[in-house]
Amino acid sequence: MKKSIALLSISTALVLSACGNADEENNNTAEADNVNNSAEENAVENEENENNNEAAEEDPENNEEDNEEVEESENNMNADEEEAADEMAEDGWETEVGETVENEGGTFTLHARQDDIDTIETGPVVIDIEQVNAASGELAPDLAEMMETEELDYVQMDLTVENTGEEDISFYASQATIATSTGEQLESDMWLSDYIDGDMMAGTSHSGSFFFVLENSNAEDVESVRITWSAPSNEDFEDVGEDVDIEIEF
The missing domain is CATH 2.60.40.4170 (Immunoglobulin-like)
Structure with missing residues (x-):
């Protein structure tokens, strides 16, 4: 029920707003820590990337298998999305008669x-x-x-x-x-x-x-x-x- 739900959503919107303000304060507090840690994190990430590249060059067969698994997973996700879209396109309504x-x-x-x-x-x-x-x-x-x-x-x-x-x-x-x-x-x-x-x-x-x-x-x-x-x-x-x-x- 469109109108009644809109009325009841006012309290929900206030709760979300309050959470947003709290998140903003936490973000301000965490921002300084993020700046201090960024250099160290970047160094660690660069080292991990170099190790991963060396491993991929040493074992190209495993790297190819990983790519195939990723591609298969993406194809499955696309198929699921297409199926859900087809179901919605049947009559354009989320709720069916009898539900x-x-x-x-x-x-x-x-x-x-x-x-x-x-x-x-x-x-x-x-x-x-x-x-x-x-x-x-x-x-x-x-x-x-x-x-x-x-x-x-x-x-x-x-x-x-x-x-x-x-x-x-x-x-x-x-x-x-x-x-x-x-x-x-x-x-x-x-x-x-x-x-x-x-x-x-x-x-x-x-x-x-x-x-x-x-x-x-x-x-x-x-x-x-x-x-x-x-x-x-x-x-x-x-x-x-x-x-x-x-x-x-x-």
């Missing part, structure tokens, strides 16, 4: 996802919905206290919205309304969701994640969602497009 992940926010299970969604155009507004998913989670204590619940079922929508026109308009991407197949009509949760300004200047784009908390149903039972937005309008409060009304099935 459970644990992070600072708690333990979350992804029940459904749809990421093959047509681009939406209404007037000068273009909406790209990257994904809509349904998930549930057992919240970590800090987040549970903030949300006043230990468990959460929700629908998440990630999107990018752009004003492709030459005039400033109003379009409230963050004020979408959804209806789930389980019979709930919901607005996005203001605490968990990103904020996108409804007054969009010409040629600008914004991205965000929005969370719709289910109140009377479970995320694993949601099979589809209907999403609606009001039409964009110009500075004279005249519609410059159509209302948006789409259905997304998982």
